[in-house]
Amino acid sequence: MITLNNIHKSYVMGSSKLHVLKGIDLDIEQGEFVSIMGSSGSGKSTLLNILGMLDNYDDGSYHLDNRLIADMSEKKAAQLRNEMVGFVFQSFNLISFKNAMENVALPLYYKGVNRKKRNAIAMEYLEKLGLAPWASHMPNEMSGGQKQRVAIARALISQPKIILADEPTGALDTTTSYEVMEILKEINEAGITVIIVTHEHDIAAMTQKVVRLKDGRIDEIIRNGELKAFRHTYTKELETA
Amino acid sequence: MLDLDLWKEILSALKQNRMRSFMTAFGVFWGIFMLIIMSGAGRALENGVLDGVKAFATNSAFFWTERTSIPYEGFQRGRRWIYDNQDIEYIRQNVKEIEYLSPRLFGWQQGGDNTVRGERTGSFNIFGDYPDYFKIDGWTPVKGRLMNEIDVRQKRKVCVIGERVEEMMFAKDEDPIGQYLKISGVYFQVVGVIHPETRINIGGGKKEETIIIPFSTMQTAYNYGDEIHFFSVTANKGTSVSELEEKLKRILKERHKIAPDDMQAIGSFNIEAEFKKFSALFFGIQALTWIVGIGTLMAGVIGVSNIMLVIIKERTQEIGIQRAIGATPGKIMLHIIAESVFLTVMAGYIGLSLGVGLLEVLNQILLAAGDEVFFRNPEVNLTMALSALAVLVFSGAFAGFIPARRAIKIKPIDALRDEG
Numbered sequence: 001m002i003t004l005n006n007i008h009k010s011y012v013m014g015s016s017k018l019h020v021l022k023g024i025d026l027d028i029e030q031g032e033f034v035s036i037m038g039s040s041g042s043g044k045s046t047l048l049n050i051l052g053m054l055d056n057y058d059d060g061s062y063h064l065d066n067r068l069i070a071d072m073s074e075k076k077a078a079q080l081r082n083e084m085v086g087f088v089f090q091s092f093n094l095i096s097f098k099n100a101m102e103n104v105a106l107p108l109y110y111k112g113v114n115r116k117k118r119n120a121i122a123m124e125y126l127e128k129l130g131l132a133p134w135a136s137h138m139p140n141e142m143s144g145g146q147k148q149r150v151a152i153a154r155a156l157i158s159q160p161k162i163i164l165a166d167e168p169t170g171a172l173d174t175t176t177s178y179e180v181m182e183i184l185k186e187i188n189e190a191g192i193t194v195i196i197v198t199h200e201h202d203i204a205a206m207t208q209k210v211v212r213l214k215d216g217r218i219d220e221i222i223r224n225g226e227l228k229a230f231r232h233t234y235t236k237e238l239e240t241a
Numbered sequence: 242m243l244d245l246d247l248w249k250e251i252l253s254a255l256k257q258n259r260m261r262s263f264m265t266a267f268g269v270f271w272g273i274f275m276l277i278i279m280s281g282a283g284r285a286l287e288n289g290v291l292d293g294v295k296a297f298a299t300n301s302a303f304f305w306t307e308r309t310s311i312p313y314e315g316f317q318r319g320r321r322w323i324y325d326n327q328d329i330e331y332i333r334q335n336v337k338e339i340e341y342l343s344p345r346l347f348g349w350q351q352g353g354d355n356t357v358r359g360e361r362t363g364s365f366n367i368f369g370d371y372p373d374y375f376k377i378d379g380w381t382p383v384k385g386r387l388m389n390e391i392d393v394r395q396k397r398k399v400c401v402i403g404e405r406v407e408e409m410m411f412a413k414d415e416d417p418i419g420q421y422l423k424i425s426g427v428y429f430q431v432v433g434v435i436h437p438e439t440r441i442n443i444g445g446g447k448k449e450e451t452i453i454i455p456f457s458t459m460q461t462a463y464n465y466g467d468e469i470h471f472f473s474v475t476a477n478k479g480t481s482v483s484e485l486e487e488k489l490k491r492i493l494k495e496r497h498k499i500a501p502d503d504m505q506a507i508g509s510f511n512i513e514a515e516f517k518k519f520s521a522l523f524f525g526i527q528a529l530t531w532i533v534g535i536g537t538l539m540a541g542v543i544g545v546s547n548i549m550l551v552i553i554k555e556r557t558q559e560i561g562i563q564r565a566i567g568a569t570p571g572k573i574m575l576h577i578i579a580e581s582v583f584l585t586v587m588a589g590y591i592g593l594s595l596g597v598g599l600l601e602v603l604n605q606i607l608l609a610a611g612d613e614v615f616f617r618n619p620e621v622n623l624t625m626a627l628s629a630l631a632v633l634v635f636s637g638a639f640a641g642f643i644p645a646r647r648a649i650k651i652k653p654i655d656a657l658r659d660e661g
Contacts, residue, residue: 054565054653074570074649082567093562097253102246109246110567154566 001065001161001193002028002051008059009046020046022216023060028209030161033188034195035204038213044197045166047213051195052085052164053077065161082110086155090167092147094139100126100150101135107158118157125153129183145176152183156192163187165196169203181206251580254552265548266588268541269636273589273629276534277596280625283526285607290519296379296438299516300340301475302486303443304493305508313500322497322506326467331496332489338480343373344472346459348425356410356452357423363409365402366446367424369459377473378439385418385433392432392455398462400424401433405449422452427462429454441512443471482513535632542585542636549581549644557651564653574645581641582634589633593626 009021020043028034038044049055050062053069062069064084072080086107087093094103101122108118126132129149139147148168155163165184169177181203188194196207204210210222255262309320329344348355348367356363372389380387383404392399400422402410411417417431429452437448459465474489476482490507493499499506553560560573 052565074564078564078567078569081565087565089562093558093565095559095562097250097257106563107566110563110569110572115245158567 001030001032002026003063004051004060005062006060007047007050007057007062009043009050009055009057020216021050021057024216024218026211026218028193028195030193031188031191032193033185033208034193034211035207035209036195036197036211036213037199037201037204038219039199042213043216044213048164048166048195048197051162052087053081078110082107082158084161086152086158086160086163088148088151088155088163088165088168090170092139092144092151092171094147094150094154096139099136099138100131100142100146103139103150104153104157106154111158121157122153125157126150129153143176144172145179148172148176148180149183152180152187156187160192162193162195165194167198168196169198169200177203247576247579250576251583254556254580255584258552261548262584265544266584266591268544269538269585269588269633270541270592270595272534272538272541273592273633274596275537276530276629277593277625278599279530279534280527281596281600281603283523283530285603286526287523290523293440297441297512298341298377298475299512300480300482301377301473302482302489302509302511302513303471303473304489305471307505307508309499309503310505311500311503313503314498316498322499324469324472324493326469328493328496329469329472332474332492336485336488336492338477338485338488340475340477341373341376342472342474343371343377344456344469345370345374346456346463346465346468347470348459348463355425356406358410358421361410363406363450365406366451367459368451368453369456369465370453371456374453374473377475378437378441378443380435380437382433383436384416385431387433387435388453388455393457396457396461397455398427398429398458399432400429400452400454401435402431402453403447403449403451404434404436405447406452407434424452424454425463443473482511486511538632538636541588542640545581545585545637546640546643549577549641550647552580553577553644553648557648560648560651561653570649573649577645577648578638578641581644582637585637585640586630586633589629589637593629597626 004024004026007021007024008019010017010019012018024043024047036044036047046055050057051064053064053072056070056072064080069080081087094100095106098106101119104125105115105118105122108121109115113121123132123135126135129152131146131149131153134142134146134150139150142150148171152163152168155165163184168184169180172180177200184194184196185206194207196203198204208224212219212222304324306321306323309316309318309322312318324344326344329342332339333342346369348369354362354364355367356365370388371393372387375387380401382401384407385401388399388401391397402417402422407417410422411420417434420431421428422431423429435451435453437451440448442448460467474482474485476485486509490509491501493507494501494503497506560568563573564570
């Protein structure tokens with residue numbers, strides 16, 4: 001599904017150059033539930049952005065669904081994003097002047113689906129996430145968990161192959177976080193690849209594979225069975241900090 | 242493309258910042274308002290002035306005589322001379338570029354009252370004219386008729402009088418037609434009361450205080466012999482009246498033994514040249530109007546552009562979301578330009594309406610003020626309105642273009658990170 005080969009990325013900050021990703025090799029199979037962890041500045045968001053075609057990389061190669069993602073025009077990238085990827089953000093990023101249903105329907109708007117049809121589809125997805133009664137509410141009338149569920153519905157509506165979530169639980173309390181993770185798990189069980197960026201170990205522990213980044217390189221990849229050990233390491237890190 | 246969702250977005254974006262939208266729109270509103278008002282005022286001045294001359298043949302020239310200024314063929318300088326019937330005959334025969342030719346005699350208002358009717362007396366401008374004169378300087382009969390060819394041929398003792406003459410020589414309820422006026426000792430029957438269509442005045446005096454009698458009658462009745470004081474010509478279509486003027490001057494100088502280089506002996510005046518000056522003046526006024534108007538509008542447009550930049554800065558995150566979930570750069574750009582055009586056109590439309598409305602009110606006031614104002618029909622024509630609209634749409638798009646470019650240059654990732 002996703003094949004990253006020696007990905008490099010640096011940002012120019014004024015006169016100095018910041019080398020963020022220093023050669024990432026990563027394979028993610030269809031249907032995997034992956035979390036990317038790392039301290040801030042380790043390049044995890046950058047990696048997610050490259051995966052989501054929100055940003056381009058300097059060197060290496062990125063194959064998505066056997067297609068090389070490189071040097072795409074913005075238009076092409078936008079279309080591909082719309083087709084392949086659903087985004088979920090930490091701050092939900094709902095459009096403030098659109099109600100829940102309209103927010104969910106938005107990706108279909110960019111696909112050119114007519115209003116009636118896309119609103120009907122949006123309602124279906126809201127129902128799936130138990131938000132049907134909130135369809136006509138504006139984002140500022142909803143709780144954080146509800147907003148994130150709307151955002152997830154929005155990410156799902158274009159039937160993507162991958163869901164990319166950047167700190168999806170970062171702004172939520174523990175109970176709501178677990179609810180959201182539960183939803184993501186269900187999505188994953190339906191066959192969609194889910195990749196989340198997080199720095200919360202308990203959240204990461206719910207995924208099948210944890211990719212730990214350190215200084216722009218993959219430090220370790222912890223698979224399902226090794227999660228216990230991982231949790232142990234993590235706690236130790238916390239103690240020393 | 243421009244569907245309901247787009248409109249909803251635009252309206253909600255503008256609604257979120259009512260005050261700012263209003264202030265921005267005001268710049269454009271003011272620009273177009275000024276443009277309309279100034280253009281209307283300029284047009285009104287033009288109409289007012291041209292209205293005073295519109296019935297005047299623009300291809301006409303006028304000739305009179307002055308003293309010679311150069312000695313020639315035995316004549317000393319300072320000689321008085323005058324046109325005669327043979328000149329007119331010769332010109333009629335030999336100059337084919339002439340459309341109308343109308344000689345005139347002036348009966349000067351010497352020694353006070355020259356017109357008597359019973360107890361009433363008055364001092365008026367008496368002219369001997371041909372009917373062709375009315376084709377050069379337009380008059381319309383208010384009562385009765387104009388003078389005609391037969392009057393001239395039969396040397397009838399008839400006259401047409403200006404409205405002021407009627408007022409002074411006749412009682413209010415009296416019909417002047419068929420009545421007689423004694424003009425410098427000779428009785429003339431009034432056949433018409435005439436109203437001047439132009440304010441161009443040849444021969445001095447007020448046009449309303451004019452009495453016109455047949456040229457032939459005047460020559461005979463007042464012993465002018467074959468003298469002619471003055472004549473007017475109009476040029477055929479396709480002939481420049483300025484050229485005709487020069488040609489006639491050459492002929493007349495030759496016939497009257499006047500030095501060819503004598504610039505003073507023949508007095509002449511050519512309306513074409515005057516009209517050109519007028520046209521240039523009004524063109525200048527219109528051009529100035531547009532320059533100032535567009536300038537003001539530009540200030541407004543720059544305001545819109547500026548505010549759009551701010552809006553985009555504020556909406557960076559929103560644009561980022563839209564792009565993350567699949568909005569193409571073209572779509573984002575269209576959206577921003579549409580918003581800018583909408584704001585500009587709405588503001589412009591209001592400015593346009595108010596401007597036109599104000600001009601209409603002004604027009605009504607001017608109409609009530611009557612005939613004597615050199616300022617009338619402040620109007621905005623369709624072309625003007627359409628070009629203003631075109632300017633608005635264009636400037637709206639222009640105002641949106643730079644911010645839109647800025648918006649699509651933002652990478653979605655930066656936009657999303659903008660949250661802080």
